[in-house]
Amino acid sequence: MILIATGGVLAAAACVAFAVRKHLAIVGPLTVLALAAAIALAYATPVDTTGDLLDLQLRLSALGRLSALVLFATTLLLVIHVWIDEPAYNFFPTALAIGACVYAVFVLVEPLAICGALILGLLLPVGSFTFHVTENRSVEAAVRHFEFVALGGSLALSALALASGLPHDQPATTFVLLVVILFVAFALMLAAIPFHTHAALLASEAPTPALGLYFGVLVPATFVAFAEILTLSGILPAIVQVATVQDLLLGIGLVSALGGAVLALGAADLRRLVVYSVIANLGAALVGMATLSGPGIVGALAIALVTGACATQQLLAAGTLEARAGMDTPRARYAPLAAAAFVAGGIGMIGAPPLVGFPGRFFVELIAYQYSGAAGTALVVSTLALLAAQLRAVLGLFSDPVDPLRVERRPVAGVIGAVIFLTLLVGGLLPDVLLRPIAAFVEEFLKALRPL
Amino acid sequence: MIWLGAVAVTVLAANGAARLRRAAGAFFLVSLAADAVGASTTSLPLLAVAACAGTVSAAILYVAAGDETYGEEPGWRLWMATIVAGGATAAAFASFRTVAAGIAAPPPPYGDDPAGVTVQVAAFWLLSSGVAILLSARSAVRATLGALLMTSGVQLLIRLTTGPHLALSLLVAWLQVVVALAGAFLIVNERVTRDR
Numbered sequence: 001m002i003l004i005a006t007g008g009v010l011a012a013a014a015c016v017a018f019a020v021r022k023h024l025a026i027v028g029p030l031t032v033l034a035l036a037a038a039i040a041l042a043y044a045t046p047v048d049t050t051g052d053l054l055d056l057q058l059r060l061s062a063l064g065r066l067s068a069l070v071l072f073a074t075t076l077l078l079v080i081h082v083w084i085d086e087p088a089y090n091f092f093p094t095a096l097a098i099g100a101c102v103y104a105v106f107v108l109v110e111p112l113a114i115c116g117a118l119i120l121g122l123l124l125p126v127g128s129f130t131f132h133v134t135e136n137r138s139v140e141a142a143v144r145h146f147e148f149v150a151l152g153g154s155l156a157l158s159a160l161a162l163a164s165g166l167p168h169d170q171p172a173t174t175f176v177l178l179v180v181i182l183f184v185a186f187a188l189m190l191a192a193i194p195f196h197t198h199a200a201l202l203a204s205e206a207p208t209p210a211l212g213l214y215f216g217v218l219v220p221a222t223f224v225a226f227a228e229i230l231t232l233s234g235i236l237p238a239i240v241q242v243a244t245v246q247d248l249l250l251g252i253g254l255v256s257a258l259g260g261a262v263l264a265l266g267a268a269d270l271r272r273l274v275v276y277s278v279i280a281n282l283g284a285a286l287v288g289m290a291t292l293s294g295p296g297i298v299g300a301l302a303i304a305l306v307t308g309a310c311a312t313q314q315l316l317a318a319g320t321l322e323a324r325a326g327m328d329t330p331r332a333r334y335a336p337l338a339a340a341a342f343v344a345g346g347i348g349m350i351g352a353p354p355l356v357g358f359p360g361r362f363f364v365e366l367i368a369y370q371y372s373g374a375a376g377t378a379l380v381v382s383t384l385a386l387l388a389a390q391l392r393a394v395l396g397l398f399s400d401p402v403d404p405l406r407v408e409r410r411p412v413a414g415v416i417g418a419v420i421f422l423t424l425l426v427g428g429l430l431p432d433v434l435l436r437p438i439a440a441f442v443e444e445f446l447k448a449l450r451p452l
Numbered sequence: 453m454i455w456l457g458a459v460a461v462t463v464l465a466a467n468g469a470a471r472l473r474r475a476a477g478a479f480f481l482v483s484l485a486a487d488a489v490g491a492s493t494t495s496l497p498l499l500a501v502a503a504c505a506g507t508v509s510a511a512i513l514y515v516a517a518g519d520e521t522y523g524e525e526p527g528w529r530l531w532m533a534t535i536v537a538g539g540a541t542a543a544a545f546a547s548f549r550t551v552a553a554g555i556a557a558p559p560p561p562y563g564d565d566p567a568g569v570t571v572q573v574a575a576f577w578l579l580s581s582g583v584a585i586l587l588s589a590r591s592a593v594r595a596t597l598g599a600l601l602m603t604s605g606v607q608l609l610i611r612l613t614t615g616p617h618l619a620l621s622l623l624v625a626w627l628q629v630v631v632a633l634a635g636a637f638l639i640v641n642e643r644v645t646r647d648r
Contacts, residue, residue: 054619054622055617112620123630123631127637133645134648143595150599150602151583154605158575161610162609165614174547178548
């Protein structure tokens with residue numbers, strides 16, 4: 001019952017928020033309250049609670065609970081930012097509806113249903129991507145996003161439907177084809193290179209809170225859903241038997257990790273830097289997943305969740321810096337706290353110790369070296385390139401002198417950045433809080449990989 | 453088999469429509485034909501769910517068009533999409549057919565198709581047409597049409613699975629409506645941009 005209540009609160013609040021979306025004084029607090037209630041309910045739900053909805057089974061795993069808490073909290077911070085600093089009335093119902101979809105992704109057990117809920121969530125930000133449509137290319141960016149999600153989502157659903165309907169005596173090539181389609185479909189939805197063109201367009205045209213909703217909440221949810229679907233769909237043993245399939249996932253991951261880092265090095269603005277850094281990190285996470293090993297998958301999921309939080313932190317800071325600078329180039333002197341938040345987000349993004357992003361990246365790079373020297377080296381090069389890209393951005397931001405006693409008016413992005421940084425720091429000091437629930441999921445993953 | 457032909461013809465009509473309202477009407481016929489194809493392997497509530505989603509999606513597209521004139525000329529994309537869909541459907545059916553190995557004879561022109569051959573071929577035709585239209589779309593009009601055709605194909609494939617049919621059919625029906633709503637939102641915004 002409590003499983004349905006959590007999603008129900010968000011879904012009902014989304015409907016109410018849509019009705020009153022133009023009354024900021026009502027919709028802002030309502031959204032914050034609904035998300036706070038969802039966080040409380042998710043926290044109060046014991047791990048492995050089960051339930052039913054129609055003929056669908058529900059179960060909240062340890063990973064599902066952790067992911068829901070992290071992503072609800074990220075959404076809450078985004079909503080607070082939009083409410084106080086950057087009012088956009090259609091953001092609130094979108095955020096709540098996405099929260100409901102993300103929760104459904106984490107509690108559903110049927111792979112087809114998980115994928116369906118995920119696609120619903122990925123389609124929803126279309127409304128918050130488009131703004132000032134006569135002055136920019138935000139509609140074009142939203143159309144590209146829509147196309148990629150519709151294509152990737154339908155392909156993933158088809159592959160899963162076929163996999164579930166196929167008799168078990170099929171030739172191995174049939175399963176290989178299905179797995180390849182599934183990988184390509186998720187690469188489309190994760191904006192992995194070479195399927196990243198819509199993400200690049202979104203980065204330059206969409207509002208930063210909407211980008212935060214996508215790269216900070218939906219992209220990590222997509223990655224977790226990918227891991228869950230692989231575990232629950234029964235296709236993992238087929239992947240183990242055919243090395244080519246594993247190599248394909250590894251290849252997509254390495255291309256994304258290296259390509260994203262190179263693109264981040266050459267990024268023309270702060271938003272693109274963040275988006276390419278996310279793509280690079282997700283590439284590293286895909287490499288971890290492709291190793292099909294315990295540490296690799298733990299690291300991959302940890303990277304995905306931490307990257308989402310850091311992307312939110314950096315995107316909000318970048319948006320504030322751009323807004324405060326006006327027509328000028330964004331510099332720290334316009335919004336010193338937001339600039340500090342951007343720097344702190346960069347530290348988390350590259351997985352530097354003592355933040356909680358470090359163990360995940362360490363695991364993945366270590367296991368990648370064990371898998372192949374070239375893969376490990378590529379990941380280290382990617383991390384170094386990301387470090388250089390973030391340093392380049394920071395040097396640009398602080399190229400003008402900054403008055404240390406001056407703080408920008410309404411430093412919402414700066415405060416949110418500080419909250420995320422402190423959370424990542426505490427997580428780094430207590431890594432078990434993040435890693436133990438992921439490890440519990442990895443045990444299920446490995447059992448599904450080798451059922452005998 | 454007759455309904456399979458109906459699916460092919462209506463998809464061709466939707467693909468070839470240069471006006472969005474005609475494409476919406478053709479998509480409505482596509483969804484009816486797809487429901488008819490799956491009627492022999494599906495219960496009445498599931499058919500009703502799929503039919504409602506198809507009708508609502510077509511209505512949303514019709515309203516989003518605004519007037520009779522708005523749309524996107526398919527041009528060479530019509531034939532490209534048809535040829536690609538033909539090839540992809542044959543390849544997909546050869547690779548992924550789930551019907552029992554013993555049933556080799558083609559299904560009858562009328563009546564039941566318990567093996568689900570026509571359902572699967574129709575699903576592959578809808579999916580491959582949708583992919584071809586989506587990949588060659590220049591605007592939200594054809595992107596939405598392609599996405600809707602793909603979700604119709606998914607709806608058919610789900611009928612052949614062994615999972616919880618009612619919940620999955622409802623979920624895909626909602627997905628189809630959300631695709632139509634998001635597409636309509638983009639079509640309206642794109643038109644505002646073009647008209648200026």
